[in-house]
Amino acid sequence: AGEGNDDLGSGGGAGGGVVLIRARVFSGAGRFSADGLAAGHTPGDDGAGGGGAGGVLILRAQDALACGSAQAAGGNGGNVSYPDWVLGPGGGGGGGGVLLQGVTASCPRGVPGGAAGTTNTADGGTHGAGMGSEGFAEEYLAAYRAPGMPAVISPVSGAVGLPHRPRFEGRADPGVRVLVFVDDVERLQVxxxxxxxxxxxxxxxxxxxEVGTHTVHVVAESLGAYSAPSAPVSFSVAATLEDGGVVVEPILVIPRDGETVGTTPLFAGVAPNGLTVGIEVDNGPEVIIPVDGAGRFRYQWPFETPLAPGPHFVTVHSHNEAGLSGPYSQPIRFESEEVSGGGDGGTSEQDAGTSQGDGGTQVPEDGWPVLVVPAEGEVVDSTPLFAGAATAGATVVIEVDGSEVATVTADDTGAFRYQVPRELALSVGAHEVAAQEHLVTSSQVPARSRTTGFQVRGPAALDVGCGCGASPVGVVGSWVLLAGLAGLSRRRRG
Incomplete structure (x- = not known):
């Protein structure tokens, strides 16, 4: 084909460009074109340029599509008119692409390649220049429309404990292509x-x-038309245990949401299957404490570093054998204030169960219910707080010394609380407390917690405690170990 050394050769022809038209209906005998242009001829001692390639022509109708023609032809190659030498003319431009879509389509399509240029010598040949190749043309007899908005149906929003490679399920228009975006990055097409x-x-x-919270949304595509994105679904990938289970969210029993406490409050709850629990106040350093055989954890804020008076919030999360964190609980907000004599002065009202969160479907090794407060052997006042965790929504019967003293309902996280009123104050001396869980949907014998022994002492025998009737220095047994772990802390993982 063409060559040049005297700057007399012609350039290549322009391409046909892109034509995109969407309409309710096409009618008439009009012509739609995205043809490539022919190259100019060369009069002197140089080669000619090639023809421009055909462009892309897309016509899409919601109803009928009719027209005189739809063409994306390649342009012709340039001719060489120099009479003395056999010089290269330009090759023909390739044909472009035509796509027609409508309920009916009556529109002739053409995507031919352009003709090769010729020389001006006696043979008038192409001197090796070729004709452009034919393009492509497609026709879809279907109404043009964007697909309907798809939806993710699994996991449900707020799901926790998902594996590192979760399975996504959803619904879209039949036969469409679905693009799956995780954390706003396209990960899959199905x-x-x-x-x-x-x-x-x-x-x-x-x-x-990675372990933590993620989002997933989907977009549907059909013949180049895209739907609106689905509503994003938030879910949490959990740390897994050696037995294949997943670490679930702990239940924080004390304090409750909105409670007023002292500057060295008690944090206590149940971790159904964690080995240790991380406690973070105001997104500060993580304090790691052990979980006992019943799934209970307790931590008294150090008297050496009291919280500043004012609003605070706390979150808790469990760890697996490798120390990886499970899902964080919803923040529990509380107010800290100084009380006479120092220490924590929590409120004495019964818990209404206002905190939100997902306690998961796991249960502690001993099963529900679990009493968290008081601890075994703890010294309390005569109107102590009894608190623990059970199946969410279950009726919990509190028994003291074998007699029923109260019936409460576990909130939607499973937490329950009962403050002994002054008119029912306990006598000084040794007592035992246990909790029974009654489920409306179960015909089984009510489940019963471990029995916890505690001591009621007169005011002179009590150190200033947590305000819930428990003295932090009176804790014995496994809880004594927790004080030595106050310095075991680390920052939140990313």
Missing amino acids: GAGADGLFTAAIPPEQAPL
């Missing part, structure tokens, strides 16, 4: 079945999701 359902999972060649 097809919806004839019933509109689709499933997707992160494949082995992609990195697994």
Whole structure:
């Protein structure tokens, strides 16, 4: 084909460009064109340029599509008119692409390649220049429309404990392509079945999701038309245990949401299957404490570093054998204030169960219910607080010394609390407390917690305690170990 050394050769022809038209209906005999242009001829001692390639022409109708023609032809190659030498003319431009879509389509399509240029010698040949190749043309007899908005149906929003390669399920228009975005990054493409359902999972060649909170949303595509994105679904990937289970969210029993406490409050609750629990106040350093055999944890804020008076919040989370964190609880907000004599002055009202969160479906080794306060052997006043965790929504019967003293309901996290009123104050001396769980949907014998022994002393025998009737220095047994772990802290993992 063409060559040049005298700056007399012609340039290549311009391409046909892109034409995109969407309409309710196309009618008439009009012509739509995205043709490439022919190259100019060369009069002197140089080669000619090639023809421009055909462009792309896309016509899409919601109803009928009719027109005189739709063409994206390649341009012709340039001719060489120099009479003395056999010089190279330009090759023809390739044909472009035409796509027509409508309920009906009546519009002739053309995507031919351009002709090669010729020389002006006696043979008038092309001297090796070729004709452009034919392009592509497609026709879809279907109404043009963007797919309907798809939806993610699994996992549900707020789900916790998902594996590192979760399975996503959803619904879209039948047969469309579904793009799956995790944390706003496209991770997968799958097809919806004839019933509109689709499933997707992160494949082995992609990195697994990290422990923590993520979002997923999907977009549907059909013939180049995209739907609006689905509503994002938030979920949490959990740390896994050696037995294959997942670490679930702990239940914080004390303090309750909105409670007023002292500057060295008690934090106590139940971790259904964690080995240790991390406690973070105001997003500060993580304090790691052990969990006993019944799944209980307790931590008294150090008297050496009291909290500043004012509003605070606390979150808790469990760890697996490797120390990886499970899902964080919802923040519990409380007010700290100084009380006479120092120490914590919590409120004495019964807990209404206002905190939100997911306690998971796991249960502690001993099963529900679990009494957290008081601790075994603890010294309390005559109107102590009894608190623990049970199945969310269960009726919990509190028994003191074998007699029923109160019936309360576990809140939606499973926490329950009962403050002994002054008119029912306990006598000085040794007592025992236990809790029974009654489920409306169960015909089984009510489950019963371990019995906890505690001591009621007169005011002179009590140090200033947590305000819930418990003296922090009176704790014996396994809870004594917790004081020595106050300095065991670390920052929150990213």
